Amino acid sequence: MPSSILTVPPAKAPASAQLSRVPVMPDTSGKELKTVERRMAKLTGHLSPSPSCTLQITPSIASADDSYHRIHGEVPMKKASWRVVRDETGKEFTDISYEKSVGEGIAKITINRPERRNAFRPHTIKELIRAFNDARDDSSVGVIILTGKGTKGFCSGGDQALRSSDGYADFESFGRLNVLDLQVQIRRLPKPVIAMVAGYAVGGGHVLHMVCDLTIAADNAVFGQTGAKVGSFDAGYGSSIMSRLVGPKKAREMWFLSRFYNAYEAEKMGLVNVVVPLDKLEMETLKWCREILRNSPTAIRVLKSALNAVDDGHAGLQELGGNATLIFYGTEEANEGKKAYMERRRPDFAKFPRRP
Ligand SMILES: CC(C)(COP(=O)(O)OP(=O)(O)OC[C@H]1O[C@@H](n2cnc3c(N)ncnc32)[C@H](O)[C@@H]1OP(=O)(O)O)[C@@H](O)C(=O)NCCC(=O)NCCSC(=O)CCC(=O)c1ccccc1C(=O)O
Numbered sequence: 195m196p197s198s199i200l201t202v203p204p205a206k207a208p209a210s211a212q213l214s215r216v217p218v219m220p221d222t223s224g225k226e227l228k229t230v231e232r233r234m235a236k237l238t239g240h241l242s243p244s245p246s247c248t249l250q251i252t253p254s255i256a257s258a259d260d261s262y263h264r265i266h267g268e269v270p271m272k273k274a275s276w277r278v279v280r281d282e283t284g285k286e287f288t289d290i291s292y293e294k295s296v297g298e299g300i301a302k303i304t305i306n307r308p309e310r311r312n313a314f315r316p317h318t319i320k321e322l323i324r325a326f327n328d329a330r331d332d333s334s335v336g337v338i339i340l341t342g343k344g345t346k347g348f349c350s351g352g353d354q355a356l357r358s359s360d361g362y363a364d365f366e367s368f369g370r371l372n373v374l375d376l377q378v379q380i381r382r383l384p385k386p387v388i389a390m391v392a393g394y395a396v397g398g399g400h401v402l403h404m405v406c407d408l409t410i411a412a413d414n415a416v417f418g419q420t421g422a423k424v425g426s427f428d429a430g431y432g433s434s435i436m437s438r439l440v441g442p443k444k445a446r447e448m449w450f451l452s453r454f455y456n457a458y459e460a461e462k463m464g465l466v467n468v469v470v471p472l473d474k475l476e477m478e479t480l481k482w483c484r485e486i487l488r489n490s491p492t493a494i495r496v497l498k499s500a501l502n503a504v505d506d507g508h509a510g511l512q513e514l515g516g517n518a519t520l521i522f523y524g525t526e527e528a529n530e531g532k533k534a535y536m537e538r539r540r541p542d543f544a545k546f547p548r549r550p
Pocket residue numbers: 309310311313346350351352353354355371373374394396397398399401420421424426427428429432
């Protein structure tokens with residue numbers, strides 16, 4: 195079996211994916227048998243993928259024998275060596291841990307409040323924002339992992355013990371909803387952000403994984419909104435992105451009923467990219483990171499902004515447009531304009547092609 199194909203015990207499969215429920219017809223003649231086989235095949239096609247299909251990860255990388263794969267080779271499947279990054283003052287963060295991989299362009303930001311299932315307080319969000327800013331500015335970083343400490347929770351949303359009449363309040367006398375700033379920051383960050391989810395991603399924690407570019411889920415992951423149960427809602431990205439991801443009907447179901455969904459259900463709904471066994475979660479996430487890091491950072495940067503542009507309205511267009519300017523500044527044509535200005539002469543744009 196290729197190393198990139200992972201399987202889980204069938205017991206983990208959602209009930210709807212189990213073929214044992216299909217009635218088996220009596221084997222009275224070959225013709226009847228063929229009919230049964232045909233019907234079975236048709237039904238199988240209608241059902242959700244089997245768990246082994248669910249966990250078929252990047253099969254083309256493992257199996258393809260073409261020049262691309264001969265040149266690029268396998269994506270390395272080795273552990274990362276993590277270096278702890280301290281805050282700007284040299285102190286360790288309290289509510290998060292922030293690490294960078296040695297010799298690779300991967301940053302890992304971990305919400306570190308496992309005793310609260312990694313629920314965030316305003317201070318947590320402030321630290322997350324600082325770490326994400328650092329990862330954005332560090333040109334050696336090409337991809338960022340967002341995760342939660344431990345295996346029981348990615349993030350369980352806002353810390354309800356700190357909820358007040360104007361948001362969440364920890365060390366200040368007023369409340370904040372600063373997770374909304376973090377969501378915008380992740381959307382605008384010109385590098386891919388991957389949510390690595392083990393355990394609960396619920397409430398505001400569920401929104402956080404949705405605003406990430408990709409989600410790799412462990413088979414113990416649980417997804418859902420709790421707002422309608424605890425008297426809260428996210429009428430911004432938490433609603434609009436969800437509707438894009440799972441469709442308007444399913445989004446209503448998630449918000450109105452506040453149900454929880456297992457990893458396989460979430461994958462089927464389009465909430466996550468792949469589900470892997472818990473003990474393979476970081477390795478698989480690293481593999482995705484390394485695969486991304488092989489590719490053109492500018493192509494990825496523009497693609498991220500392009501994929502967000504429509505949904506993010508003017509801000510989305512600004513991000514995409516900013517990337518066009520960034521690339522244009524690197525051309526001779528743009529440089530001619532700047533040089534002419536500096537040299538107090540008319541620019542000679544006639545030498546540049548007016549392409550069809
Ligand atoms: C996540 C659970 C389902 C896990 O259940 P279980 O494994 O049985 O563990 P517990 O024993 O329940 O939890 C262990 C421990 O952690 C504490 N805890 C867990 N979650 C929270 C939390 N969110 N806040 C405070 N404390 C939490 C729990 O009390 C236990 O403590 P002990 O002292 O050991 O008893 C389950 O824990 C659960 O359902 N948690 C609550 C999930 C939830 O409702 N979250 C809040 C949703 S609302 C929200 O997140 C708003 C966020 C926000 O800021 C926002 C505002 C405005 C617009 C948008 C947003 C946005 O969503 O982004």
